[in-house]
Amino acid sequence: MAATRCMGCLVLRHVPVFRSHGRLAISRGVHQANVVYPFMLGKRWFSSKGWILPEGYDTGITIYNSAVKEKVPLKTLQPGLLTWYSCGPTVYDSAHIGHALAYVKFDIIRRILTKMFDLNVVMLLGVTDIDDKIIRRAQDLGVDFRGITKYYEEEFFTDMDKLRVMRPTVAPRVTEHIPHIISFIEKVIEKKLAYSVSDGSVYFDTVAYGKYGKMVPLPKITDLPKDSLKKNARDFALWKGVKPGEPFWDSPWGHGRPGWHIECSAMASHILGSQIDLHSGGIDLLFPHHENEEAQCCAYHTCDQWCNYWIHAGHLHTKGAEKMSKSLYNTISVSELLEQHSVNSFRLFCLLSHYRNKVDYTPTSMAQANAHLRRIRAFLQDAYAYINGQLKCGPLDEVGLKKKLAETRAKVKKSLADDMDTVRAFDAVLELIALGNKELQTKPQSMSIARSAGTMVSICSYIHYLMEDVFSITFPSVHDAASLSLESGGRLAGVMNSVVSLRHQVRSYALLQDENSAKAVLTTAEKKLRRQERAPLLNYCDEFRSNLQKIGLHIKDHAGTSSWSVGEGSSETDKFKKAKDESATVKS
């Protein structure tokens, strides 16, 4: 592959391979800008930490691979296609915002790969529908475990739909893959890397496997309890022999059920084959879950590397508190989250921290996300007012704006190609908006009404593409105002233009703006009196504006003019819609 050879030339120039005491020795890979450049040993490529750069197709992206704790070039096994396995929910309770954060962050990465880097992403999301916690919940409630898992799986996907997390390509359930799990385990036993014990359980033999401990330095070994059926302390269960009162399936080792780790390995291998490009999960899954998945798959497929790239999302914390988790009783469900904040606010909140970092969920951090949303919305509103001819201002610096737009596009793509750095990408968008706002500041109408609508349309179009298509954060578009213009042959837009103009004149009168511009000589006492007399008019203007806002029509006052746009309705409208939906649900 051309790209691989290129990398080889680069590396071999810098990495000396030399013989020492008769053995082949190789220096560490070259580190440049925190990227590990792998090197060649025999016919294969390795990084400094034993990771193998796949022979594949370069995506132009570097990604932090948790298996080596370094950024490495992202190469896919097939051109234009990326296979991704994500550990999914254990469906015994409602998803909380810690889950929401991780899945929204991975959704943003998936959209970046798809929409910005033109990769066809095939994503599997494994659903754990049999597990200790599920069995305990079913026993506590005295119901069949399937009733619980079906309910919470549906709720999980409904929650994810609300958060605009794209559905996975396939969402395999463990209980529907029991035969594949059993045959997977049989093959590992045949290779003498797993063994069955007297209670009907099967364990993975980490000592016989010999390559255990890829992901983290292994914790200190604790002594095996005397009654343990395992051979080695680190061996883990692939199959669990049945205990009284538990659901079970038939197997060559008697009645039992799968262990947690084996399900992801077996389902991913059954659907995606012997090697995958990417695997994701929360950082707490790195060890032992992902270590075990990798070990089982390398054993089953007889390979040194099953998954090429491991990515992990940082946890969500409430300020000063520990990680949010169901076992700590400090969770906020997705429904509770969406009662407080819009999906747009939460998705923007997710963009404002790197996906790998720990995130603090606080009123301040959500207020920051909301302030950014308002900033973008206000800019788009002004830009559309300018494009529609409502907002008149002096000539725009078209050359400067075009240059800034080109720089922003380049900076955003470069930031996202660098381990999905959404924080830097969003900063670039804010800089573009700051320049746009500066240009749109209304100047006296007499100066100029030169039009540079094309440039402003290009900027708005890019912001919509990035924020909506890539990040799935929505804003009212110029089409909303345009559609109002088309309704009733443009009469509605004409009415809006007239009433906004009338309100502007009334407001100017109330604020004594005509007197000021006419340089009328008024004493301070006269001004005060006139303001008092005209104050009710100002109140009517404010009331009129807030009434229109409730139905999604926004009036904005500038120096010397007022503009209008179509946007989101107010919280009262949202409350009405919600109440309407709820009453419809009750009726059905």
Ligand SMILES: [Zn+2]
């Ligand atoms: Zn998993």
